[in-house]
Amino acid sequence: MKDRNPPNPRWLVDLAPEPSPDAFAAWRLGARGAGSASFDLPMPALHSLSESWRSHGRLRGGQLGAARFAGDEHLMLGELVLSERDFGGIGTTTHEAYRRILDYVPGSGYPYVLRIWTYFSRINEGEGDTERYRQFCVGRQLALERAWFEADPAATVIGLPDTSAKVRVLWLASKTPGRMLDNPRQMVPRNYPPEYGPEPPRFSRAAIWQCARGSVLLISGTASLVGHSSRHPGRLDNQLAETKRNLDSLLKVANEAMETESQFGAGTVLRAYVREEEHFYATEKFLTEAFPGAVFTVLQGDVCRKELLCEIEGVHHF
16 A cells, blocks of 8 residues: 555544554454454455554443454444354354344444445355355345344445355444435345345445544445446456446435535545455556545455456545
8 A cells, every 4th residue: 555644533444554553443454463453354455454443432342242342432343253064054144143243233332233244255156046145145134124224234245265164244333323325326235136036135335424523434345236237247447447436426425415525535445355366456556546545455355246356345534
């Protein structure tokens, strides 16, 4: 990552070689962290960086059942890791993981789930409705049927480039509600037709969350989809460009909701996932040119549809 000016002290999230000293939680991207507030993401990365979620007020941390969490006066990041060997497969393990999280959240002190990340291996293995991603969606749907959400949280689901049996679910929750957004260029996920599996995906395209330090847009994993259809199979350059159009459309919706005219750049923190390690540098070049002033990392992970080569998520500070 290129050198840049120090981050704005009001920013909630930052990306740097080392965790921020005032972080309540830090994702270690491409390197193993240490300590109760470190959340490792075990996938290859173009650069080893730390995504710091900066604290406000008293720090908190500990266990919620089988999950662990770190938080401050406003937000918490929780992590639950289960093994498919204990629950009989990806669908049943997903159902158990989401069921437990739904049980943990109301008594955690942070009752509003803003965003969820799920990582597991061999995401595209299997044909038709037996594909592991489609079975993941079945398990998630069974759990979310009993959820109290007014709208589905923002989300990312990425396949780890390994053969582990672990299913890793992380969630970001707050003491105050966020506002979930959809993207007019893309179909609402829960309305996807049955050709994409027996149960549809369940997530919102983004969430707006406001705190004393300002407002942020929490962007779900975004890929080269228009409507419900994948675009530009096999073309990384075109898929990245289509993804950027989707992100621009999403920011326009957010600006209308916030009555602002914010633009991607300084204050934008992105993670890009690419299916092939050979796409690291082309993706880095695209992000540098398409999001001047933003900070980002590029990770190797599998996207939910076999024909998709890349996906981008992030946090944007208004």
